[in-house]
Each structure stands twice: as C-alpha cells, then as structure tokens.
Amino acid sequence: MTILIVVLSFGAFFCLYRALQGPSISDRAIAVDIMAVIFSSITALMALKYKLAYLIDLSIAIAVISFVGTLALAKYLEGRSLDD
Amino acid sequence: MIEVLGWISLCVGVGFTVLGCLGLVRFPDLYNRMQAATKCVTLGTCGIMLGVFLRSGFTSLGVKALLCALFVLITVPVAAHALARGSLIFGVRLWKHTERDEFTDDRGGESIIEVDK
Amino acid sequence: MGKRFAYFVMGFVVWIVLVYTLQYQEVIVGAGVALLTAAIFGRHLPLKPGKLLSPVRWFWLLVYIPVFVYMCLKANIDVALRVLSPGLLIKPGIVKIRTRLKSDIARVFLANSITLTPGTMTVEIKEDVLYIHWIEVGAGDMTAASKAIIGPFEYFLARIFD
Numbered sequence: 128m129t130i131l132i133v134v135l136s137f138g139a140f141f142c143l144y145r146a147l148q149g150p151s152i153s154d155r156a157i158a159v160d161i162m163a164v165i166f167s168s169i170t171a172l173m174a175l176k177y178k179l180a181y182l183i184d185l186s187i188a189i190a191v192i193s194f195v196g197t198l199a200l201a202k203y204l205e206g207r208s209l210d211d
Numbered sequence: 212m213i214e215v216l217g218w219i220s221l222c223v224g225v226g227f228t229v230l231g232c233l234g235l236v237r238f239p240d241l242y243n244r245m246q247a248a249t250k251c252v253t254l255g256t257c258g259i260m261l262g263v264f265l266r267s268g269f270t271s272l273g274v275k276a277l278l279c280a281l282f283v284l285i286t287v288p289v290a291a292h293a294l295a296r297g298s299l300i301f302g303v304r305l306w307k308h309t310e311r312d313e314f315t316d317d318r319g320g321e322s323i324i325e326v327d328k
Numbered sequence: 329m330g331k332r333f334a335y336f337v338m339g340f341v342v343w344i345v346l347v348y349t350l351q352y353q354e355v356i357v358g359a360g361v362a363l364l365t366a367a368i369f370g371r372h373l374p375l376k377p378g379k380l381l382s383p384v385r386w387f388w389l390l391v392y393i394p395v396f397v398y399m400c401l402k403a404n405i406d407v408a409l410r411v412l413s414p415g416l417l418i419k420p421g422i423v424k425i426r427t428r429l430k431s432d433i434a435r436v437f438l439a440n441s442i443t444l445t446p447g448t449m450t451v452e453i454k455e456d457v458l459y460i461h462w463i464e465v466g467a468g469d470m471t472a473a474s475k476a477i478i479g480p481f482e483y484f485l486a487r488i489f490d
Contacts, residue, residue: 131225141232145244153241153298160290161235161248164283165228168259171276172221175263180272183263184346187279190286197290204297227404234411242461243420246449247407253444254404271348278345288443288450289436295451295461306420313424314451314459 128176132169139165156200163193217265224258227251240306240325241298249291256283299323330377332370336362374433375489388487395484396441403446410463421465422451425458425474427482434489441481448477 139162146158167189174182231251238244260280264273299314304325315323339362347354379385410417429435439450439458447463460477 131221134225134229138229138232141229141236145235151241151298151303153294153301153303154244157241157245157248157291157294158235160287160294161232161252164252164256164287165232167279167283168224168228168256171260171263171279174272175266180270180275183272183275183279187275187282187346190279190283194286194290198293201290201293201297204294204301206300227408230408230411234407237411237416238418239416240420242449242451243418243463246447246461246463247411249449250400250403250407250444254400274345274348278342285440288440292439292443292450295449299451305422308418309420309422311421311423311465314422317424 160197217262220258221262224255228255253287331373332366334377335370335373336366392484399445406446419464423473434485
C-alpha cells in the first residue's frame with residue numbers, strides 16, 4: 128500500500144513539473160486539476176491504509192473544489208462574465 | 212478472491228494514473244496533454260476507488276468511494292472540455308504538425324496552429 | 329412538480345449514501361436539505377421525470393456500462409502505448425461531426441463518452457455539431473468521421489435518453 132502511495136506521488140511530481148514549466152496558463156490549470164484528482168486518490172488510499180473512514184469525505188471534497196476551480200478558470204479564459 | 216481483485220484494481224489504477232501524468236509531461240501541446248491526462252487519470256481514479264470498495268466492502272468507506280468514483284467520472288471530462296474550449300477561444304497554440312483545425316476555420320479568424328521558426 | 333420530486337429523491341439518496349446511516353436525526357436533516365435544494369434548483373433538472381421510470385431505458389443503461397468500460401480500457405491502453413513509445417506517434421487535428429441525438433442530457437453524455445474513448449476529446453458542442461480533437465486524424469469527410477467516432481455510442485444513448 129505504501130508503495131502505491133509513493134508511486135502516485137511520483138505522478139503528482141510529473142504534474143508539478145508541468146505546472147511550473149507549462150508555457151500557457153491552461154497547461155498549468157489542467158496540471159493542477161489533475162494533481163487535485165491524484166491527491167483525492169491518495170487520500171482514499173490513506174483512508175484504506177489507516178482505517179480512517181472519514182478521510183474519504185475529504186477525498187470527495189477535494190475533487191469537488193478542484194472541479195469548480197477549473198470551470199471558473201475556463202470561463203475566465205473565454206472572456207465571458209462568470210454569471211452566465 | 213475479492214481481496215486479490217481489489218489489489219489488482221488498485222495496481223491497475225495507480226499504473227494508469229502515473230502513465231497519464233507521464234503523458235502530461237511528454238506530449239507537445241496542450242490539447243494532446245489534456246487527452247492523455249484526462250483519460251488515464253479518470254480511469255485510474257475509478258480503478259483506485261473500485262479497489263478501495265472491493266477491499267472494504269459495504270462499509271461507509273466503500274460506498275463513499277464508489278460515490279467519489281462516479282463523481283470523478285462525470286466531472287473530469289467536463290472540466291477538460293470546458294478548459295479546452297476556453298483555451299481555443301483564448302488562442303492557445305496548437306502543435307505545428309496539426310493536420311487541420313475546423314473549429315477556428317468555422318469561427319473565422321486567424322489560424323492558431325504554431326508555425327515553425 | 330415532477331422535476332422537483334425527482335430532484336428531491338436524487339438529493340435524498342445522495343445524502344443517505346454520504347452519511348451512510350439510518351438514524352432518524354440524519355434522515356430528518358437530509359429530507360430538509362433535499363427539500364430546500366429541490367425547491368430552489370428543481371426546475372433546472374435537464375431531463376423529463378417520466379423517463380426515469382421506464383424500465384427499458386434502465387435496461388439499455390445496464391447494457392451500455394460494459395460497452396463503455398471496454399472502450400475506456402481500450403482507450404487507456406492506446407494512450408499508454410503512445411506515451412511509452414519512443415517517437416511521438418501522433419497526428420492531431422480538430423474535426424467536426426454531426427450527431428442526431430436531440431436532448432441536452434444525451435449530448436452531454438455523448439461528449440463525456442467521446443472524451444473517455446480512444447484518441448478523441450470533445451472541444452465544443454453547438455446544437456447538433458460537435459468539434460472533436462482527434463489524436464490521429466483518420467477518415468476524411470464529416471460523415472465518415474462521425475461514423476468512426478460516435479457510431480457505437482449514439483445507438484445506445486439514443487435508446488437511453490431520447
């Protein structure tokens with residue numbers, strides 16, 4: 128289990144590279160979004176490992192918040208106002 | 212049996228997620244990166260959540276993991292779609308070997324395919 | 329009214345799954361919250377409540393899930409091979425295809441399915457035209473591309489949602 132978590136963290140490092148390096152703002156946005164989803168799965172794995180059932184709530188919350196953030200950024204890029 | 216299935220599911224999920232992230236680093240432009248990342252990470256996360264469900268059964272943890280998998284399955288493609296559309300309109304460049312771009316052609320306006328220097 | 333009731337039932341089920349207990353306090357609070365959200369947002373529910381009750385549609389949904397999982401696995405192995413191959417085996421492009429699905433929710437699911445299947449990603453939906461980013465552009469004209477990309481899904485989604 129620990130090995131799986133470590134391997135997933137390497138995946139998050141790849142995303143971090145893209146988030147720091149990415150030439151455009153969208154590259155960074157998608158990298159951060161993917162990173163949040165990976166953290167959500169790491170949290171689920173930790174919930175399984177340490178038998179802490181409440182950590183899975185955190186995992187759902189991370190997924191929801193990153194989704195909303197990415198949508199807001201996409202709307203901003205389109206040059207629209209946020210309320211339509 | 213179910214234990215073993217759960218482990219397999221977890222390993223497959225983690226493997227695909229890491230491959231997706233590798234794609235995020237390797238591919239040449241935003242849209243190709245997005246393809247690799249969204250596909251692999253969605254299936255990977257669903258695999259991991261299914262694995263958590265199989266290893267913990269119908270407890271609070273397992274059922275919530277399934278809910279989370281369903282949620283990720285719906286939201287990650289939608290986020291990628293919205294971001295891709297936003298970046299096309301914003302004018303993020305396509306890779307220089309892109310075959311054609313009917314979206315920009317139909318909208319009118321300059322081609323946003325990267326040119327070789 | 330029907331929409332609000334369907335929304336209420338969905339919200340209540342999600343609440344019960346989230347708290348995963350049947351104590352009366354949780355159930356009462358859940359019913360209250362579901363009622364409130366249904367009263368406020370219920371009219372935005374994008375499907376007709378009558379469709380939720382027809383067993384034929386649920387049957388087609390059950391048939392669709394294995395097809396979808398198979399395509400999804402194929403897509404991932406495809407992408408994994410492209411990522412691991414030493415040269416870049418890609419020839420991307422954005423193509424335009426036409427769907428004959430009518431309702432909005434069916435189109436949303438079609439777009440999601442396209443994004444999760446081999447080498448394609450939806451970029452924009454305008455009425456019945458979809459713009460697809462294709463990682464390896466194949467067929468030339470619009471009808472051939474439509475057939476290649478959405479052929480298998482349209483058949484099922486038309487039976488589930490339309």
